[in-house]
Amino acid sequence: MSTDYQQARIALGERLRELRQTCPTGKLTGPQLADRLGCTHSKIYKLENGKQTATAEDLRAWAEATSHPEATAELLSRLTGFESRIRSWRRQLASGHLPVQRTWNAEVARSKVIHIWEEAVIAGMLQTTDYARHVFIRYAEFQQSKPDADESARARLKRQEWLYESGKKLHVLMWEAALHARICPPSVLAAQLDRLAGVIGMDSISLGIVPLGAPLKLAPANGFCILDDRLAITEDWHAELWLDDSHNIATYLKVWNTLRESAVYGTEAQNIIYAARRALNTH
CATH class of the missing domain: 1.10.260.40 (lambda repressor-like DNA-binding domains)
Structure with missing residues (x-):
């Protein structure tokens, strides 16, 4: 808390x-x-x-x-x-995931620069429709909320239109473990990894992968998102934390920059993604 x-x-x-x-x-x-x-x-x-x-x-x-x-x-x-500031899932999901996604879409739309750290799943801004659908199915089952995975997935994908707007920049860091998380069928994860490898090189996206064997200055913890210099959002099992004070935002940006020191980019990042993709064929 x-x-x-x-x-x-x-x-x-x-x-x-x-x-x-x-x-x-x-x-x-x-x-x-x-x-x-x-x-x-x-x-x-x-x-x-x-x-x-x-x-x-x-x-x-x-x-x-x-x-x-x-x-x-x-x-x-x-x-x-x-x-x-403390948006409990019980309260937020009373009407399903769709209203939550619409709230996120509004915040993203008014942002120019976004920093994301994800340690367990593919970052939402880079998810495919099928991958997002399975994520929502799993969380709806866990939270016992309204099953609206199809609508929520479409709303999340609409947020990605932001990536093609002039002057926008998305900085994503992901732990390699997220590439292997079987929260969806292997075929869905394979398509998701293909999508992830394909965004490397886009002008609006900077994607770094922190390898499992990389030296770390901080232990990977909960995912979070920083929208410009006005809002940091992180989540736990009970709630989302929306932090708009300068000290907390600066703290999360410091965490992001510290994790970035362990990340690889470009061809090295693609190689890690391709390795995760090949590993799907061995199971």
Whole structure:
């Protein structure tokens, strides 16, 4: 969990404690408020100490129970502010992957320079339709979300129109392991690797591969994307993190540049891709 997010959650908890202690009818104890809310005292403790994220319903009920209904809008605004940085998959995928892809498309469209690091799958900006479809199928099964793989794959591929616009530049780094990940049938992965080898040399794309045996200054970790100098997006199993402060963006760019020191480009990168392609025929 990000430090910024946790600090915001702690600040919200402090505000909730303040409302409890300044109830117009008299200061409420934790157990008293818990009784009014019909919840456990431990939940009051967790919310006030930033140990648990409040829901919108929690905040509305808290404002009413402490006789501070006028604070509802403020509390909801605080929640919206820091939740915009932590976009839980449960909430994002309530309507499937397609809305998520459309949000990404809008952010990419307003960008000129994009840096991507991927350690486990082919970067989305370079995926084929079939490969993307299988990725969405796997994640929909895991997250138990709406099965919309076909629509989501088409939306992801539409994002690649950006690559053919004047003045755009995509810098991609991938760990060699991503070339071997069998998240799709071998025939689909073979076509994907052919596509990947084919983009090397395009003016708008710089593709580097970090070989499995390359010396590393940092251990490969979660994939991330940096859009210009305004937004860094990374993801974990529970959520996407959208970071728009300059310090975090600079940190991710430093990570990208450090990983780049271990990458190979051009013919060397193609040779690694071709080797992964040949390995498919040996299984």
